[in-house]
Amino acid sequence: QVQLVESGGGSVQAGGSLRLSCVVRGYSHTSTCIGWFRQAQGKEREGVAAIYTGGGATYYSDSVKGRFTISRDSAKTTVYLQMNSLKPEDTAEYYCVGAPSGCYAGLSTEFLDWGQGTRVTVSS
Numbered sequence: 001q002v003q004l005v006e007s008g009g010g011s012v013q014a015g016g017s018l019r020l021s022c023v024v025r026g027y028s029h030t031s032t033c034i035g036w037f038r039q040a041q042g043k044e045r046e047g048v049a050a051i052y053t054g055g056g057a058t059y060y061s062d063s064v065k066g067r068f069t070i071s072r073d074s075a076k077t078t079v080y081l082q083m084n085s086l087k088p089e090d091t092a093e094y095y096c097v098g099a100p101s102g103c104y105a106g107l108s109t110e111f112l113d114w115g116q117g118t119r120v121t122v123s124s
Contacts, residue, residue: 002026002113004034004096009118012086018120020081022096030054033103034079035111036070038092038120047107048094049081059106064090086122093117 008020024034031054039045049070050059058070069082083090097111 002098002100004098004113004115006094006096006115006118009094009120011121011123014087014122014124016086016122017082017084018086019083020094020096020118020120022079022081022115024053024077024079024096024098027098027100029100030076031102033099033101033109033111034072035059035097035099035103035107035109036081036094037097037111037114038090038094040089040092043092046092050097050103050107050109051079052103053079054102057103059103061107083120086120088122088124090120091122092120094120 003025005023035050036048051070053076067085095117096115098113099111
């Protein structure tokens with residue numbers, strides 16, 4: 001059974017930084033696509049970043065490019081989202097997502113597995 005467990009959310013002032021972590025368990029292989037989606041109140045869910053754990057290719061939405069960095073540890077069991085220069089519009093519930101078939105469509109990949117979410121609040 002696949003488990004994606006997020007941590008690291010919290011409250012920060014605009015311009016600050018947070019790092020989200022996602023512990024990945026249960027995939028039968030290590031070449032997967034792990035990403036982060038977010039959903040702000042009253043808005044549609046948005047893909048933020050993704051990484052192909054096999055080769056390290058990364059994908060970002062235009063809204064976070066240059067500010068957020070997705071990475072994985074050497075064991076490929078934890079994926080991180082380093083968020084810098086945070087803005088109030090980054091406030092949302094952030095979800096770790098996984099696709100066993102790899103990042104075949106970047107952020108448009110069909111992510112079958114979802115974590116429970118972690119809240120990020122950025123105040124102005």
